[in-house]
Amino acid sequence: MTKMAIMGYGVVGSGVYDIVTKNADTITDKTGDELKVKYILDIRDFDDHPEKHLFVKDADIIAADDEVTLVAEAMGGATFAYEFTKKMLLVGKSVVTSNKELVSKKGTELFRIAKEKNVSYMFEASVGGGIPIIRPLVNCLAANRIQGIYGIMNGTTNYILTKMFKENQSFDVALSDAKRLGYAEQDPTADVEGFDTMRKISILTSLATGWKAECDKIPTEGITKISAEDVACAEKLGCSVKLIGYSKIVNGKVTARVCPMLIPSDCPLYGVEDVFNAILVKGDMVGDVMMYGRGAGKEATASAIVGDLMDVVRHKGVFDKNFSWDEEAENGFADSSDELNAFFVRCEKTKAEIEKVFNNVKFVNGCDNAFVTEEMTEKEFEVKTASLGGILSKIRVYK
Amino acid sequence: MTKMAIMGYGVVGSGVYDIVTKNADTITDKTGDELKVKYILDIRDFDDHPEKHLFVKDADIIAADDEVTLVAEAMGGATFAYEFTKKMLLVGKSVVTSNKELVSKKGTELFRIAKEKNVSYMFEASVGGGIPIIRPLVNCLAANRIQGIYGIMNGTTNYILTKMFKENQSFDVALSDAKRLGYAEQDPTADVEGFDTMRKISILTSLATGWKAECDKIPTEGITKISAEDVACAEKLGCSVKLIGYSKIVNGKVTARVCPMLIPSDCPLYGVEDVFNAILVKGDMVGDVMMYGRGAGKEATASAIVGDLMDVVRHKGVFDKNFSWDEEAENGFADSSDELNAFFVRCEKTKAEIEKVFNNVKFVNGCDNAFVTEEMTEKEFEVKTASLGGILSKIRVYK
Numbered sequence: 001m002t003k004m005a006i007m008g009y010g011v012v013g014s015g016v017y018d019i020v021t022k023n024a025d026t027i028t029d030k031t032g033d034e035l036k037v038k039y040i041l042d043i044r045d046f047d048d049h050p051e052k053h054l055f056v057k058d059a060d061i062i063a064a065d066d067e068v069t070l071v072a073e074a075m076g077g078a079t080f081a082y083e084f085t086k087k088m089l090l091v092g093k094s095v096v097t098s099n100k101e102l103v104s105k106k107g108t109e110l111f112r113i114a115k116e117k118n119v120s121y122m123f124e125a126s127v128g129g130g131i132p133i134i135r136p137l138v139n140c141l142a143a144n145r146i147q148g149i150y151g152i153m154n155g156t157t158n159y160i161l162t163k164m165f166k167e168n169q170s171f172d173v174a175l176s177d178a179k180r181l182g183y184a185e186q187d188p189t190a191d192v193e194g195f196d197t198m199r200k201i202s203i204l205t206s207l208a209t210g211w212k213a214e215c216d217k218i219p220t221e222g223i224t225k226i227s228a229e230d231v232a233c234a235e236k237l238g239c240s241v242k243l244i245g246y247s248k249i250v251n252g253k254v255t256a257r258v259c260p261m262l263i264p265s266d267c268p269l270y271g272v273e274d275v276f277n278a279i280l281v282k283g284d285m286v287g288d289v290m291m292y293g294r295g296a297g298k299e300a301t302a303s304a305i306v307g308d309l310m311d312v313v314r315h316k317g318v319f320d321k322n323f324s325w326d327e328e329a330e331n332g333f334a335d336s337s338d339e340l341n342a343f344f345v346r347c348e349k350t351k352a353e354i355e356k357v358f359n360n361v362k363f364v365n366g367c368d369n370a371f372v373t374e375e376m377t378e379k380e381f382e383v384k385t386a387s388l389g390g391i392l393s394k395i396r397v398y399k
Numbered sequence: 400m401t402k403m404a405i406m407g408y409g410v411v412g413s414g415v416y417d418i419v420t421k422n423a424d425t426i427t428d429k430t431g432d433e434l435k436v437k438y439i440l441d442i443r444d445f446d447d448h449p450e451k452h453l454f455v456k457d458a459d460i461i462a463a464d465d466e467v468t469l470v471a472e473a474m475g476g477a478t479f480a481y482e483f484t485k486k487m488l489l490v491g492k493s494v495v496t497s498n499k500e501l502v503s504k505k506g507t508e509l510f511r512i513a514k515e516k517n518v519s520y521m522f523e524a525s526v527g528g529g530i531p532i533i534r535p536l537v538n539c540l541a542a543n544r545i546q547g548i549y550g551i552m553n554g555t556t557n558y559i560l561t562k563m564f565k566e567n568q569s570f571d572v573a574l575s576d577a578k579r580l581g582y583a584e585q586d587p588t589a590d591v592e593g594f595d596t597m598r599k600i601s602i603l604t605s606l607a608t609g610w611k612a613e614c615d616k617i618p619t620e621g622i623t624k625i626s627a628e629d630v631a632c633a634e635k636l637g638c639s640v641k642l643i644g645y646s647k648i649v650n651g652k653v654t655a656r657v658c659p660m661l662i663p664s665d666c667p668l669y670g671v672e673d674v675f676n677a678i679l680v681k682g683d684m685v686g687d688v689m690m691y692g693r694g695a696g697k698e699a700t701a702s703a704i705v706g707d708l709m710d711v712v713r714h715k716g717v718f719d720k721n722f723s724w725d726e727e728a729e730n731g732f733a734d735s736s737d738e739l740n741a742f743f744v745r746c747e748k749t750k751a752e753i754e755k756v757f758n759n760v761k762f763v764n765g766c767d768n769a770f771v772t773e774e775m776t777e778k779e780f781e782v783k784t785a786s787l788g789g790i791l792s793k794i795r796v797y798k
Contacts, residue, residue, distance in 0.1 A: 019542050023543075023544065026544065027541075027542070029609075030721055124539060129685075130540075130686070131685075132534075132538075132688065135531075135535065135539050136531035136534065136690075139534055139709075139710055140534050140535075140703065140706050141702070142426075142706045142709045142710070143418050143703075143704075143705030143708075143709065145422065145425065210428075268670070268671075268675075268691055271667070271670050283702065285418060285698040285699065285701065285702035285705075286528075286530075286693070286698070286699045286702045287529070287696075287698075288692060288693070289530055289690070289691065289692035289693075290690070290691040290692065291531075291688070291691075292667055292688065292691065293685060293687060293688035294686050294687070294688075297686075299684040299685070300685045300686060302542075302684065303540070303543050303682065303684035303685045304539065304542075305542075306542030306684075307539050307540060307541045310538075310541045320713075
């Protein structure tokens, strides 16, 4: 029997408890071992819980209990979760988490401890909720050199953009709607400004390269400036607008970014709607592969955590360096000012004025001041827009 | 160092050789071990090959060499591939394959031998080419009870149906086109009659249940009867037509089938076009998850084989029962005559005649003799069509 603890009994933590107890028979059948929750750590009281005796308020009780070899961390944040995760790893317990903030910020250090103690620190649930992405990337695509990753990894913003696309709503109306339905938090900053997506693309990029892609090296732009006009013009071009976290890996050097993008209809990311997530991976051998599903939610995220727990039970929780990364590589990032992109632009200039500045633009049908540029660097683009005298919108185009 | 053999030096086998030699550095880095090809088995001569000394024509040479612990089987078919795979497993070598025919026909026996010898028999490449599906199903979704699997798993038929949908071609014209481009074989029977898809859904269903879903229990219908009119009507209903291999698992009982289906636009399978494949998995916790990519091709398939090879190297090739299944369960299949489906129908009757026989039908806009029925069993449907006096087409509707 493997005895485990759950740290944090919120939405995800209680989901983990539910699955481990409800699906106990299949878990035992598949792992060849019984998985039993011995402690639940939470500062709140749960006196009505059927197993209220499991609850503790002190992480040291769990750390001190040698019977517990496995811990699910579902606390969120990078303060207490960091302290407690470190504590558990240091005493030789494997930890499984859905905490993208912690993994993206402190992963390197936590992997180092896990390696020293030869235990697992697994995080399938940290990107894409229940969607299989970490393991496919590491195992199934192991024979590939990963050349690019493009993900719709935030359900809140994808819901908002879908509403803007399908019902021509403004950003503000769509955001209110998302809040009303519980898809957006009262303070939606981390979602709409792209920080959540930034953490997730940082994790996937670090896994693909083997070295930490620091969040502060990833230029991040949210969707708050996207207007209903932008989305309507994109539609006329046969494109949807999505918040994309991406990284391109060329000769081992990374260009990573979070920004809204025009997605053409022949890209499988085009039709990913509402709160769904999808991650497109480009391998040198396999070509484009995409994983799709619900990127959040209690049961989906908890099921990914329990999948990891079962894997740790099966493999006795030994450290696997393929599910980790080292410190940031020297010169690991390419100079992002060299990156080539085509840009969608809306402005208040005439067709003649635009064509004087930009070569080979493709105008949006029936809209003479919205167009797509040819590929150019950010710098070239800025020089041109300055000489045009300002623009209303700029959105990169997926290629 | 792990020494391996490749059996069969056709498209896939030579792809495996290419990846193992070209990506040797990343393979060593990720597995912590060097992977070296010692033999290539093929009856043909390859005198111009840079490593022609690797070629042998006798499987016993490989079987007798204890240095070789790992074999990639890329021969195809279920005769020699069966004999040689068995031979290798029996002398304690792990085998990795892309051979869906062999895995679906002889998997149960080969897993039993692998278990006895405590070696691996892995087959990620047998379904969906390079698309990660076996490992996500077994590992990432381990905490779920799988309730359904719906896959577009044959690139040839999907290419044909896409041509029919987008260019309103007839089946025959689209098939000729596919042959010309090398997407269809000169004898396309296995593809267009659904047998290839049948083998793949048999494999996925067996994995999801843990017992062998025999191919001959899976009613299989191809796409040869689909007309341009059917596809055009489907489009008017907002649906595409896809060849789907599916299984529904209710209370441990399976209903499996291969048939063309109308896929509504809100299903992520709707927009899977050309030679692309996608597999939608329904888990009780995670909801709908889909894996998408190229389902065939030299490099994609070979990359999945090499991913398996690397996994075997990392885990020392021990048997993992989660990647296997037992004999068919007693009463494992539900009575397929109880299955409820809505049907798309085209006929030569009037609206009044149709409405007299079928209740609650939904007519195709502008086409009074094409309609969708309410859900009913196959038997009910047949009684009704008999009383209608015959129909032109019948296609199940995805729900």
